[in-house]
Amino acid sequence: xxxxxxxxxxxxxxxxxxxxxxxxxxxxxxxxxxxxxxxxxxxxxxxxxxxxxxxxxxxxxxxxxxxxxxxxxxxxxxxxxxxxxxxxxxxxxxxxxxxxxxxxxxxxxxxxxxxxxxxxxxxxxxxxxxxxxxxxxxxxxxxxxxxxxxxxxxxxxxxxxxxxxxxxxxxxxxxxxxxxxxxxxxxxxxxxxxxxxxxxxxxxxxxxxxxxxxxxxxxxxxxxxxxxxxxxxxxxxxxxxxxxxxxxxxxxxxxxxxxxxxxxxxxxxxxxxxxxxxxxxxxxxxxxxxxxxxxxxxxxxxxxxxxxxxxxxxxxxxxxxxxxxxxxxxxxxxxxxxxxxxxxx
Amino acid sequence: xxxxxxxxxxxxxxxxxxxxxxxxxxxxxxxxxxxxxxxxxxxxxxxxxxxxxxxxxxxxxxxxxxxxxxxxxxxxxxxxxxxxxxxxxxxxxxxxxxxxxxxxxxxxxxxxxxxxxxxxxxxxxxxxxxxxxxxxxxxxxxxxxxxxxxxxxxxxxxxxxxxxxxxxxxxxxxxxxxxxxxxxxxxxxxxxxxxxxxxxxxxxxxxxxxxxxxxxxxxxxxxxxxxxxxxxxxxxxxxxxxxxxxxxxxxxxxxxxxxxxxxxxxxxxxxxxxxxxxxxxxxxxxxxxxxxxxxxxxxxxxxxxxxxxxxxxxxxxxxxxxxxxxxxxxxxxxxxxxxxxxxxxxxxxxxxxxxxxxxxxxxxx
Numbered sequence: 001x002x003x004x005x006x007x008x009x010x011x012x013x014x015x016x017x018x019x020x021x022x023x024x025x026x027x028x029x030x031x032x033x034x035x036x037x038x039x040x041x042x043x044x045x046x047x048x049x050x051x052x053x054x055x056x057x058x059x060x061x062x063x064x065x066x067x068x069x070x071x072x073x074x075x076x077x078x079x080x081x082x083x084x085x086x087x088x089x090x091x092x093x094x095x096x097x098x099x100x101x102x103x104x105x106x107x108x109x110x111x112x113x114x115x116x117x118x119x120x121x122x123x124x125x126x127x128x129x130x131x132x133x134x135x136x137x138x139x140x141x142x143x144x145x146x147x148x149x150x151x152x153x154x155x156x157x158x159x160x161x162x163x164x165x166x167x168x169x170x171x172x173x174x175x176x177x178x179x180x181x182x183x184x185x186x187x188x189x190x191x192x193x194x195x196x197x198x199x200x201x202x203x204x205x206x207x208x209x210x211x212x213x214x215x216x217x218x219x220x221x222x223x224x225x226x227x228x229x230x231x232x233x234x235x236x237x238x239x240x241x242x243x244x245x246x247x248x249x250x251x252x253x254x255x256x257x258x259x260x261x262x263x264x265x266x267x268x269x270x271x272x273x274x275x276x277x278x279x280x281x282x283x284x285x286x287x288x289x290x291x292x293x294x295x296x297x298x299x300x301x302x303x304x305x306x307x308x309x310x311x312x313x314x315x316x317x318x319x320x321x322x323x324x325x326x327x328x329x330x331x332x333x334x335x336x337x338x339x340x341x342x343x344x345x
Numbered sequence: 346x347x348x349x350x351x352x353x354x355x356x357x358x359x360x361x362x363x364x365x366x367x368x369x370x371x372x373x374x375x376x377x378x379x380x381x382x383x384x385x386x387x388x389x390x391x392x393x394x395x396x397x398x399x400x401x402x403x404x405x406x407x408x409x410x411x412x413x414x415x416x417x418x419x420x421x422x423x424x425x426x427x428x429x430x431x432x433x434x435x436x437x438x439x440x441x442x443x444x445x446x447x448x449x450x451x452x453x454x455x456x457x458x459x460x461x462x463x464x465x466x467x468x469x470x471x472x473x474x475x476x477x478x479x480x481x482x483x484x485x486x487x488x489x490x491x492x493x494x495x496x497x498x499x500x501x502x503x504x505x506x507x508x509x510x511x512x513x514x515x516x517x518x519x520x521x522x523x524x525x526x527x528x529x530x531x532x533x534x535x536x537x538x539x540x541x542x543x544x545x546x547x548x549x550x551x552x553x554x555x556x557x558x559x560x561x562x563x564x565x566x567x568x569x570x571x572x573x574x575x576x577x578x579x580x581x582x583x584x585x586x587x588x589x590x591x592x593x594x595x596x597x598x599x600x601x602x603x604x605x606x607x608x609x610x611x612x613x614x615x616x617x618x619x620x621x622x623x624x625x626x627x628x629x630x631x632x633x634x635x636x637x638x639x640x641x642x643x644x645x646x647x648x649x650x651x652x653x654x655x656x657x658x659x660x661x662x663x664x665x666x667x668x669x670x671x672x673x674x675x676x677x678x679x680x681x682x683x684x685x686x687x688x689x690x691x692x693x694x695x696x697x698x699x700x701x702x703x704x705x706x707x708x709x710x
Contacts, residue, residue: 168581169583172582176644176646176655180643180644183675195511200646200647200649201646201647201648201653220647221647221669224647224649236649237649237650240512264649264650265650266650284522284523284526286519286544287544287562287563287564287567288567289543289563289564289567289568289579289626290567290580290627290628290666293544295519306650309564
């Protein structure tokens with residue numbers, strides 16, 4: 001049984017359709033990430049599940065129960081926001097204990113202590129329990145904020161960009177940690193972000209959203225390797241996939257309905273001019289340490305590819321290109337399977 | 346075009362030493378990036394070059410001429426702060442021409458300079474448009490246009506892309522560098538973002554607590570970091586460190602970790618027994634079943650082409666960059682192989698790198 005399910009849910013604000021006919025089901029113990037730019041409808045989706053918004057159409061189910069008409073408190077969900085909202089006058093311990101001491105729950109203090117202790121250990125903040133919340137670093141504060149959600153054991157945790165206010169190093173650390181905790185506890189998480197690295201590294205499945213619509217849902221590998229559209233292909237991968245007009249590759253190089261060819265940086269091979277293949281000019285070489293990004297001009301189009309730092313390339317060099325595993329897209333940007341091409345050739 | 350030289354430049358505010366004797370030379374036409382965390386003194390250094398702060402000690406030379414005590418307006422340097430500060434009531438032409446109008450240039454000359462600048466930035470078709478209706482990228486180009494229209498000797502940029510989202514920032518990095526090349530400028534650019542620095546710089550100076558930790562090309566700094574601070578600041582993910590207790594002798598080519606001899610570049614110094622840190626970049630770690638250096642996998646992060654696998658060993662955590670096709674199981678025990686010629690060894694107390702064959706070597710390979 002799905003832990004959380006959305007059935008053809010829609011929500012508009014005035015004339016803006018924030019979420020359109022969204023269906024999504026999240027299994028028990030699954031980590032699902034909704035990825036998309038600002039305004040894609042990700043946060044609205046979370047708010048619909050939490051009960052902070054009511055859908056115009058469709059239903060929300062939690063553990064098989066229709067909760068569409070329930071208020072947030074009845075729904076058994078925990079929400080973690082982007083900005084850690086801790087009580088500054090309380091200690092870390094009291095901040096963590098707060099949700100358990102709510103009058104509705106009336107948990108016995110011994111139980112509260114045990115639970116807070118457990119969560120603090122999990123988050124590696126057990127030595128900070130006596131500190132004031134304001135005497136913590138940013139990373140510690142965010143851990144406490146996540147911890148405050150974890151002390152409860154709801155059906156699902158809803159997280160809205162919880163790491164985005166942290167610096168890059170801390171974000172990388174907490175990413176790994178959040179995934180570890182989720183795996184150890186077997187919790188169900190729906191996580192919203194516009195950061196593709198967070199999505200790829202933490203998700204069991206990623207849902208790519210755009211303009212209120214869920215465009216593709218799949219494992220990170222499926223989304224990266226088999227995107228259903230040029231839009232999805234361009235959401236994952238750094239540097240972004242190269243999208244070039246099909247005619248640049250020549251008429252017989254691609255199936256007839258193909259308008260755009262997608263080439264990931266790792267699928268462009270550079271060789272010397274005497275080898276067959278389209279010719280390009282090196283525009284500039286970007287050094288990233290472990291590898292170089294080589295910016296190429298193919299006709300008037302810019303391409304980026306990867307090269308080992310030992311490969312001697314400099315601006316102005318003429319090179320021959322070889323493309324492996326191209327992705328084909330039609331006029332509308334939808335993916336055209338490569339086997340269609342093998343039949344054609 | 347200009348050469349900018351700093352000689353032992355220092356700045357103190359009260360008892361706080363913001364910049365502690367910084368020396369470097371920025372060559373004609375080069376793109377120089379000062380990289381460091383907030384509070385490292387990079388902005389103060391830039392403001393002294395611009396003439397917005399007076400150094401407490403040291404000299405600043407612009408094309409060989411001592412400008413240390415000269416006012417900002419007399420230095421012929423353009424300072425670009427966070428971009429996007431456009432005058433909303435003016436059109437593109439008026440925005441770009443503004444600095445020239447302030448200095449009472451003749452109208453005809455202003456017109457010509459503005460058009461030239463706009464062509465350079467490929468926004469000449471937008472000259473009569475209001476800035477309000479422009480895309481983010483075009484607004485950024487207009488702001489740049491305003492900075493370059495005077496054709497100053499040098500550009501100083503203080504985190505100009507800091508306010509942008511990451512994808513757009515990457516795009517503008519490329520454009521800024523291209524513009525720099527096209528107008529043959531000398532640029533000093535400051536940032537705390539190592540990717541920006543690596544992507545754009547001819548040379549990088551890494552600052553920490555008011556001092557320069559290392560100056561070099563992006564590749565030199567990446568391959569041969571002079572300190573643990575630099576090694577940790579550069580690279581995503583950064584270099585991993587394994588703690589070792591050892592005594593070293595000149596000519597040593599290996600070090601024992603958890604009782605296992607690890608091959609490394611020849612050490613050029615004798616060192617008494619002490620704490621060291623062996624530094625290894627993620628792409629130089631691989632799995633080797635037979636290796637006696639063991640660890641337990643605690644995380645795997647899929648990144649498309651590659652994955653970053655975090656392994657915990659008895660002496661510390663290591664990150665390995667592996668092909669994404671490789672199957673990795675959490676909690677699995679694995680053998681680790683470290684690429685011998687690419688290992689750095691640091692004094693764990695001072696954080697400084699020990700001289701070795703890697704550091705003595707010239708270019709990579």
